[in-house]
Amino acid sequence: xxxxxxxxxxxxxxxxxxxxxxxxxxxxxxxxxxxxxxxxxxxxxxxxxxxxxxxxxxxxxxxxxxxxxxxxxxxxxxxxxxxxxxxxxxxxxxxxxxxxxxxxxxxxxxxxxxxxxxxxxxxxxxxxxxxxxxxxxxxxxxxxxxxxxxxxxxxxxxxxxxxxxxxxxxxxxxxxxxxxxxxxxxxxxxxxxxxxxxxxxxxxxxxxxxxxxxxxxxxxxxxxxxxxxxxxxxxxxxxxxxxxxxxxxxxxxxxxxxxxxxxxxxxxxxxxxxxxxxxxxxxxxxxxxxxxxxxxxxxxxxxxxxxxxxxxxxxxxxxxxxxxxxxxxxxxxxxxxxxxxxxxxxxxxxxxxxxxxxxxxxxxxxxxxxxxxxxxxxxxxxxxxxxxxxxxxxxxxxxxxxxxxxxxxxxxxxxxxxxxxxxxxxxxx
Ligand code: KE4
Numbered sequence: 001x002x003x004x005x006x007x008x009x010x011x012x013x014x015x016x017x018x019x020x021x022x023x024x025x026x027x028x029x030x031x032x033x034x035x036x037x038x039x040x041x042x043x044x045x046x047x048x049x050x051x052x053x054x055x056x057x058x059x060x061x062x063x064x065x066x067x068x069x070x071x072x073x074x075x076x077x078x079x080x081x082x083x084x085x086x087x088x089x090x091x092x093x094x095x096x097x098x099x100x101x102x103x104x105x106x107x108x109x110x111x112x113x114x115x116x117x118x119x120x121x122x123x124x125x126x127x128x129x130x131x132x133x134x135x136x137x138x139x140x141x142x143x144x145x146x147x148x149x150x151x152x153x154x155x156x157x158x159x160x161x162x163x164x165x166x167x168x169x170x171x172x173x174x175x176x177x178x179x180x181x182x183x184x185x186x187x188x189x190x191x192x193x194x195x196x197x198x199x200x201x202x203x204x205x206x207x208x209x210x211x212x213x214x215x216x217x218x219x220x221x222x223x224x225x226x227x228x229x230x231x232x233x234x235x236x237x238x239x240x241x242x243x244x245x246x247x248x249x250x251x252x253x254x255x256x257x258x259x260x261x262x263x264x265x266x267x268x269x270x271x272x273x274x275x276x277x278x279x280x281x282x283x284x285x286x287x288x289x290x291x292x293x294x295x296x297x298x299x300x301x302x303x304x305x306x307x308x309x310x311x312x313x314x315x316x317x318x319x320x321x322x323x324x325x326x327x328x329x330x331x332x333x334x335x336x337x338x339x340x341x342x343x344x345x346x347x348x349x350x351x352x353x354x355x356x357x358x359x360x361x362x363x364x365x366x367x368x369x370x371x372x373x374x375x376x377x378x379x380x381x382x383x384x385x386x387x388x389x390x391x392x393x394x395x396x397x398x399x400x401x402x403x404x405x406x407x408x409x410x411x412x413x414x415x416x417x418x419x420x421x422x423x424x425x426x427x428x429x
Pocket of ligand 1: 023024025026061115116117118119121144145146147206210211239240241242266267276400
C-alpha cells in the first residue's frame with residue numbers, strides 16, 4: 001500500500017497539532033507507522049488520501065454503529081443544516097431524542113445533552129457530589145471516562161496504551177478524592193466504603209469495560225456495586241458512553257437488570273456528531289441549573305445537527321432484528337478468529353461482548369487491568385500493521401475494542417478472518 005500523501009499530511013499536521021492529531025490514540029504511537037489520513041467513509045469502508053480502502057473496525061471509536069454515511073442519517077442532516085446549524089436556544093429535536101432515550105432506558109427519567117462523553121461524566125460526578133454532599137469518588141483501574149482532571153487517575157484507553165498511570169497537570173488534591181479499585185473486585189470497593197464511611201459520593205463504572213480492551217463484568221460484580229452504593233448512600237453511575245445503545249437498545253443496564261442512579265451516554269446517541277449526555281432519577285437531575293444549584297452549560301449542547309443524527313440513528317436501531325444482526329456478525333468474526341488461533345495453536349485470548357471485540361496477545365483471562373496489562377503490545381503492533389497492509393483498519397491499540405457495525409457484511413467478516421490468518425501466520429509467535 002502507498003501512504004505517500006498521508007505521510008506528507010502527517011508531517012504537516014505535526015507542525016500545528018500535538019502529534020499531528022486531535023486525540024492521542026490516532027497518532028499510532030502504540031502500533032508505529034504513519035496513520036492514514038482518511039478522506040471518506042461509506043458503509044463498513046473508509047478510504048484514505050492515497051486511495052487505499054479499509055474495512056473499518058474503529059467506526060470513529062463506536063458512534064458509527066450503522067456504518068459510515070448511512071443514507072437516512074446523511075439525508076436528515078442535509079435537511080437540518082439547511083434549517084440552521086445551531087441556535088443556542090431550545091428546539092423540539094432535544095425533546096424528541098430525550099423521549100427516545102428515556103423510553104429505551106427507564107432509569108433515565110431526565111437527561112441533559114452535552115458535547116462529549118467527558119462532559120457527561122465530569123458533570124455526573126459533580127452532580128453526585130452535590131446530591132450526596134460528599135467529595136470522594138470510586139473508579140476502576142483501567143476505567144476510562146474521558147479526560148476530566150479527577151478521572152485521570154490510573155486511566156485506561158489512551159493512558160493505558162501510553163502507560164501514563166496518572167496525567168501531569170492533575171493537582172494532587174484532585175487525585176486524592178479519586179479512589180481506585182480493580183475491575184471485577186467488589187470486595188475492594190467494600191473495603192473503600194469501610195475505609196471512607198460517609199465520604200464516597202459515587203462509584204463510576206463501565207458496566208462492560210472497553211478501555212482496557214473488552215473485559216466483561218464477572219457474575220455478581222455489578223449487583224454488588226448496586227447494593228454497596230445503595231447501602232452507603234453513594235450513587236451508582238454507569239458510564240455507558242460505549243455500551244449505551246450498542247450492547248442492547250437499553251444498554252448494559254437492560255442486559256443486567258440493574259438500575260443505576262445516573263447514566264452517562266455518548267458516541268452512538270450522536271450518530272457520528274459530537275454528543276454526550278447524563279441522565280437519571282428526576283430528584284437528582286433537577287438539582288441541575290436552572291432548576292437547581294449545580295452548574296453546567298454548553299454553547300452547542302443539544303444542537304440540531306447532533307440531535308438529528310442521534311434521532312435517525314436510534315430510529316434505525318429501534319427496528320426489530322438489529323441487535324440480532326449485530327450479534328450474528330460479531331459472533332461470526334469471533335468464531336472465525338478462534339478457528340485461526342486454534343489451528344495455529346497460539347496463546348491469544350479473544351474477548352467479546354455483543355459487537356465489541358478484542359484480541360488480547362496474552363493467554364491471561366480478560367479479568368481486570370492487571371490481567372490484560374500482561375499482553376504483548378509489541379506483537380499486537382506488528383499484528384496491527386499486517387492487518388493494515390491487508391486492508392483492515394483495526395483499532396490501533398491493544399487496549400481498545402474493535403467495533404462491529406450494521407454495515408459489516410458476512411463477506412467483510414470472512415475477508416477479515418482471512419487477513420487475520422495471514423497476519424498471525426506471519427508473526428513468529
Ligand atoms: P469523549 O469525551 O471522548 O466523547 O468520551 C469519553 C469517554 C467516556 N466514557 C467512556 C467509556 C469512553 O470510552 C470514552 C471515550 N472513548 C475513547 C475510546 N476508548 C475515545 C477515543 C479517543 O479517546 O480518541
